[in-house]
Amino acid sequence: MSPYQLTRILPDDAMGAALRADVLHGLTRTPKELPPKWFYDARGSELFEEITRLPEYYPTRAEREILLARSAEIAAATGARTLVELGSGSSEKTRHLLEALTELHSYIPVDVSESALAGAAEALLAEHPDLHVHAMIADFTRSISLPETPGPRLVAFLGGTIGNLLPGERHEFLRSVRAMLAPGDALLLGTDLVKEESVLVAAYDDAAGVTAEFNRNVLAVINRELDADFDPDAFVHVARWNAEEEWIEMRLRARQALTVKIPELDLVVPFEAGEEIRTEVSAKFRQERVRTELADAGLKLAEWWTDGEGRFALSLSTA
Ligand code: AVJ
Numbered sequence: 212m213s214p215y216q217l218t219r220i221l222p223d224d225a226m227g228a229a230l231r232a233d234v235l236h237g238l239t240r241t242p243k244e245l246p247p248k249w250f251y252d253a254r255g256s257e258l259f260e261e262i263t264r265l266p267e268y269y270p271t272r273a274e275r276e277i278l279l280a281r282s283a284e285i286a287a288a289t290g291a292r293t294l295v296e297l298g299s300g301s302s303e304k305t306r307h308l309l310e311a312l313t314e315l316h317s318y319i320p321v322d323v324s325e326s327a328l329a330g331a332a333e334a335l336l337a338e339h340p341d342l343h344v345h346a347m348i349a350d351f352t353r354s355i356s357l358p359e360t361p362g363p364r365l366v367a368f369l370g371g372t373i374g375n376l377l378p379g380e381r382h383e384f385l386r387s388v389r390a391m392l393a394p395g396d397a398l399l400l401g402t403d404l405v406k407e408e409s410v411l412v413a414a415y416d417d418a419a420g421v422t423a424e425f426n427r428n429v430l431a432v433i434n435r436e437l438d439a440d441f442d443p444d445a446f447v448h449v450a451r452w453n454a455e456e457e458w459i460e461m462r463l464r465a466r467q468a469l470t471v472k473i474p475e476l477d478l479v480v481p482f483e484a485g486e487e488i489r490t491e492v493s494a495k496f497r498q499e500r501v502r503t504e505l506a507d508a509g510l511k512l513a514e515w516w517t518d519g520e521g522r523f524a525l526s527l528s529t530a
Pocket of ligand 1: 492
């Protein structure tokens with residue numbers, strides 16, 4: 212008997228089917244692209260944890276600073292009895308929030324990674340033995356029906372991960388979050404902010420090369436899952452600021468012309484020399500855009516907090 216509940220919303224092979232569909236679609240179109248969610252197998256998750264400790268990668272530290280400074284205010288403003296965390300991963304930053312939410316009855320971490328959920332649930336229960344933990348294996352970009360737990364409910368989406376969604380996807384996502392909220396509930400959203408290009412590019416192209424390895428890891432995932440024959444070393448890591456869209460793009464650029472076989476899809480993918488796959492978009496925000504996008508989804512920005520250097524923001528909004 213486990214002391215927490217684990218609900219699988221995703222059918223067992225949903226991820227495999229989604230990966231095949233994304234790879235087939237993304238590598239047969241021009242320009243080529245792959246969605247960033249496929250970075251995060253066990254190795255990719257480990258590399259991301261390493262990224263969060265890099266000197267150039269400020270978002271995690273900036274967000275932790277805000278959470279440390281503001282969690283008592285967040286607790287007072289929301290009175291939350293249920294905390295839902297979308298894309299919870301290791302739930303590491305959530306600790307500060309859980310400490311502060313004195314009225315908390317239930318914690319509902321939602322993630323696609325069962326191993327991350329199980330580890331996080333056990334660690335949190337060790338510190339909060341009376342907490343009701345309902346871990347949910349689900350894709351946070353789909354609307355999820357949550358267990359019946361006492362309100363008010365606080366939905367947290369931290370880390371700036373909303374920046375991985377394209378504008379249309381963000382709108383759909385915020386609408387589905389809005390649908391989870393009753394009057395008196397709130398959304399706590401982490402957004403990385405627009406800043407000097409050199410700072411942004413360095414955060415996604417670190418000197419130690421960890422982000423480059425993280426980026427190439429998606430090719431290893433496709434090799435393993437779809438029996439493909441990508442040579443990750445044949446691709447160069449590229450991080451570029453797109454000033455018009457105000458997002459960082461990560462790309463993998465073929466050093467020379469080559470072909471890749473993907474037997475599971477009956478596919479041969481040709482690359483020209485210098486051809487790129489866009490593997491991630493990480494949008495950076497200004498307060499006005501956050502306010503407008505929330506409003507477009509029926510949410511009202513209520514609080515806006517940044518770290519001391521104004522690099523990252525946490526916002527609280529209500530239905
Ligand atoms: C986990 C999505 C917030 O976009 O900054 C880190 C992922 N990519 N370095 C981000 C990431 C490259 C990260 N998020």
